[in-house]
Amino acid sequence: MPEPIIFYDIAGGKFPWSPNTWNTRYALNIKGLPYRTEFREYPDIEPTCKEIGAAPTGTWSDGRPQYTFPVIHDPNTKLTISDSDNIIEYLEKQYPDTPSLVPKGSLGLILAFRPGFGNILGDRIYNLVVLATNQYLNPRSEEYFRRTRESSLKKKLEDIVPGGLSSGSEGSEKAWKAAQAGFDTLASWYDKNEEGKGLYLLGDSVTYADILVAGRLIWVRVVLGEKSKEWERFKSLNGGKWEKILNNFEKYHTVV
Ligand SMILES: N[C@@H](CCC(=O)N[C@@H](CS)C(=O)NCC(=O)O)C(=O)O
Structure with a gap:
């Protein structure tokens, strides 16, 4: 069994709400991979990403790099990945024996x-x-x-x-x-x-x-x-x- 993946999500309310981070939670849940969630407030997303070495996923209109959640850190490979599309691609490749969410070639x-x-x-x-x-x-x-x-x-x-x-x-x-x-x-x-x-x-x-x-x-x-x-x-x-x-x-x- 792999070590739990650390999944970074945005805090708020009683139940997770963020659409993009749900992309990742759904993938982890469907694949049945062990993970734990770290919730952070919005102003803490950028400092957290910098601290854990998560790459920015875009650029703000003033040219500053934009840091976003979801991010995962996988202690099994020591990789930190940002952006839900990158995360799905990584999980598919790294954990091929779990249910696939991307039919071959799609x-x-x-x-x-x-x-x-x-x-x-x-x-x-x-x-x-x-x-x-x-x-x-x-x-x-x-x-x-x-x-x-x-x-x-x-x-x-x-x-x-x-x-x-x-x-x-x-x-x-x-x-x-x-x-x-x-x-x-x-x-x-x-x-x-x-x-x-x-x-x-x-x-x-x-x-x-x-x-x-x-x-x-x-x-x-x-x-x-x-x-x-x-x-x-x-x-x-x-x-x-x-x-x-x-x-x-x-x-x-x-x-x-
Ligand atoms: N393309 C990214 C988009 C992620 C995204 O936009 N996340 C928003 C929350 S839903 C965010 O973290 N925003 C940070 C901010 O506004 O400072 C993905 O799919 O992961």
Whole structure:
């Protein structure tokens, strides 16, 4: 049995919420690899990455390197890896005897699906849940998240969906309609598979493509709240398809 992998996730609320770090938790849980989670507040992501030698994953608009979670440190190989795409590639190669999340020859296609999916839904999901995400965070992260996101969006978080998601305002209906249109496109891709009979994008087995989708779905559910009227509305999209996928992922929601 390998030594537990150290998985770095963003703190906040009672249950992990971050879509990108869920990509990694899902992969670790499905593969059944031993790991433990280190939760850090947003302002501590960069110092932690520097301390453990995790490479930046992008560049801020002012040119500074951008450090992000998820990151894993694998004591078995002494490697530290940032970015959920790099992490999946590493886990697939390093632990070939665990369930594969990337069918042979499909890695490039799944990595191309990510920006494709991002283009049709990234901003639309973000708009729906950015305020709820901010409210879900602990005070230090809340302050950091609001400051950095308002500076890049050049808006108050409250002004992204004026009146709030359940207000019925013109802005909120526009946000819901935009999300619906994006999810309709995603559903049409899923439905191409065996005329909609296969639950997942590539058939009956979960792949990293479905993890990318499920990571967004669990984020929405966690920050809106499973009992909220906003989640009720969300889960009715596309005949409940997204809730069904998330229900199938329930067994991978273990947090260690
Ligand atoms: N491409 C990266 C994106 C990760 C990412 O954007 N993480 C965000 C949280 S969801 C983050 O750590 N942001 C750090 C910050 O805003 O300072 C991945 O897939 O791992």
